[in-house]
Amino acid sequence: MAKIIDGKLISAKEREIIAEETATLKNSGITPGLAVIIVGEDPASKVYVRNKEKSCIEVGFNSWVIRMPEETKEEELLAKIDDLNADSEVDGILVQLPLPKHIDEKKVIAAICPQKDVDAFHLENTGRIMVGDYKYLPCTPAGIMTMLEHENIDVCGKECVVVGRSNIVGKPMAMLLLNKSGTVTVCHSRTKDLAEVTRRADILVVAVGRAEFITGDMIKPGAVVIDVGINRCEDGKLRGDVHFESAEKTASAITPVPGGVGPMTITTLLKNTLTAAKARAEKSLN
DSSP states (O other): OOEEOOHHHHHHHHHHHHHHHHHHHHHTTOOOEEEEEEESOOHHHHHHHHHHHHHHHHHTOEEEEEEEOTTOOHHHHHHHHHHHHHOTTOOEEEEOSSOOTTSOHHHHHHHSOGGGOTTOOSHHHHHHHHHTOOSOOOHHHHHHHHHHHHTTOOOTTOEEEEEOOOTTTHHHHHHHHHHTTOEEEEEOTTOTTHHHHHTTOSEEEEOSSOTTOBOGGGSOTTOEEEEOOOEEOTTSOEEOSBOHHHHHHHOSEEOOSSSSHHHHHHHHHHHHHHHHHHHHHHHHHO
């Protein structure tokens, strides 16, 4: 049976370090601050934002949540982002996605100052990932890399397969594995003989948004399986993109859903915000 990679436990350890470093920064007069904008009443988004606010308070950050109605005009949202860009107390800005259809997500992401883009979605920050010269990393892929480090799983020279090619998870995940000298294959909806590819993986990361899409017979014996998916099924239960029961019998280590990758995503957001606050502290000394 596979070892369970406990995202909650790893996240708790990481947050202890964040809280300690935050306390040190506060002694020098700098309190890390994260501003989150939510537009509309999407239930899942409201839960995510509430969890982010709670997490900020837990580690000693300042937290601001700006709630804007569904009918907010694009220019109003962009003006609010401009205000936060200019606010010296705000180290990180996050706009909760998805946005209402009348608002252009690309424009909104581009409007956030790259130094305050703690989601690492701005083109400047995503470009830096390509060359391995980055300040912030996208939260979910970076959280996965932290989990692998905690579990002493070496990526160097390993066959790594990423199932999913989104800009938020799949593509940056592939780049981070490549930056650690993994041999990386990215699969997607048009990949032929998907199971043949996934069975080559020493490290398999699945982020497709389809419940139990990857089954145990698609996994190489002894592989490390990272399940990014969170799917609410008809029975009301949360399930990942991997069929856990069958995969657990084949893999050497696996992340559960819930309690795996999820907690690490917000923890990485906190780490990015702390990094921004440290940069502000250094700037104030110069």
